[in-house]
Amino acid sequence: MLFSVILISYCLTVTGNVVIILVSLKDPKLHSPMYYFLSNLSLLDLCFTSSCVPQMLVNFWGPEKTISYTGCAIQLYIFLWLGTTECVLLVVMAVDRCVAVCHPLQYTTLMHPKLCLQLAVLAWGTGLIQSLIQSPATLRLPFCSHQRVDDIVCEVPALIQVSSADTTDIEIQILIAGVILLVVPLIIILSSYIAIAKAVLRIKSTAGKKKAFGTCTSHLLVVSLFYGTVTAVYLQPKSRYAHEQGKFLTLFYTVVTPTLNPLIYTLRNKEVKGALIRLGRRTWNIQNN
Template sequence: MVNQSSPVGFLLLGFSEYPQLEKTLFVVVLTSYLLTLMGNTLIILLSMLDPRLHNPMYFFLCNLSFLDLCFTTSCVPQMLVNLWGPVKTISFLGCSVQLFIFLSLGTTECILLTVMAFDRYVAVCQPLHYVSIIHPCLCRQLAAVAWVMGLVQSIVQTPPTLHLPFCPHRKIDDFLCEVPSLIRLSCGDTTFNEIQLAVSSVIFVVVPLSLILVSYSAIARAVLRINSAVAWKKAFGTCSSHLMVVTLFYSSVIAVYLQPKNPYAQDRGKFFGLFYAVGTPTLNPLIYALRNKEVKRAFWRFLGKDEESRES
């Protein structure tokens, strides 16, 4: 079936029913986007330029920062245009590209955060074998797997979503083109798409999150066997930043992709979708910069400050 919506595109409603919120949201989203650009670019620069950050943890963090830059750039400019003025349209091609990129990068982040949890597990539970297990070649392979799986997932799920018979009003009750929103816009049978969404959510959300929880359960057991406050503090410092990022990211993703079908859940999912697209990429570099001593030290070295200036 040829999709009749393609020549005219879609309307992204966002919070158009609350016009008084839109200008405020514009300022918030723009500020968050600028912070995302600055924070993640700084993380990438520090990871590349500072030799002391040339290790697996910061290699994966550099990948996460680059991913977040692409993630927000795929949707925020269009979101800002829609929030600023009365025109809230997006072309079919623009929606298709946004859906493909957003779905690919979101899936990649799910896998990448799981890889980072494995890295933290080995660092805490197998510290003597860390260098031999998490070697540079394995790091590159794991990062490549995350990016390729995201690309494959998007190739598989994007075409069936875009070939749905969309309702003539073309109104997407969301800020961006996402699979759940486009399925709700369809006036035809969406059984296959809903099954596909459920299966992909289990494979790329539930399974990775379960593996992360298993990793942190093993880390917790290992830490509890240690009768040293210094070791506990070191383990907490090693894992806390990643655990906070995982909590923020997955709580938002679950609210968007694993929500029940009712109007309240849909409105709540819209807020979480906004946070998932804008908030988490802004907070990720702040969390790592503020809670990680090595990143802070690398930042001061980048500015040319010595130890004494740093401490003052």
């Protein structure tokens, strides 16, 4: 039953995110910083789930629930890289929305294509650096007497839980990384949305208020889903790490959140829905001709 649910969720994730990427590339009306970053988020979610869900499905399907050491190490590197990248990318998207709402007349000048590319590289690069620092430190821990990882993916909290060595140093590293990559970004995001709320309240037009709030609440909902679960897993000390709760939260941000992201952005965004309709019509006309 769990295999079926995860398989359906994975198919929806792949379909939804591929559609958003294609629509953002094909529709000229979506060639803006907001949809550039949304395409990055879709690509990120696509890679993030693909780094762990296929192996998860294999383990749920058969009686043997195993993964090689090399496979576990690769999964850890990619999982940590993409997870950290999403933390930074959500901050970038919040700042982009803040500039769009608070400085609409200067938006295109401030958020020019070169800056958007630099911000995207910053997000992906920060994730890669964090992975190259944290993953080797985790894999250097001795696991010779513990070959059972009580989790659904090879992630840092689960791996340090089964190590027989003193993990105080790496727990301190996780705490510092958590403050830098989770707490600080969350403060920046909340500050951006406080500024957005103040700017929206000054808008006299009711339609303008609805459009601004509609665009921003989608991103705020995505932030709540991702940060809420990741923070609960990575900011708990080893002694307080609850196995069952940790596995549920990991399942949530690896499977559920990437599935919901395309739905949130398409169902709550008139521009994306309009682009989907136009793309569907063009495809229909090409097939008929």
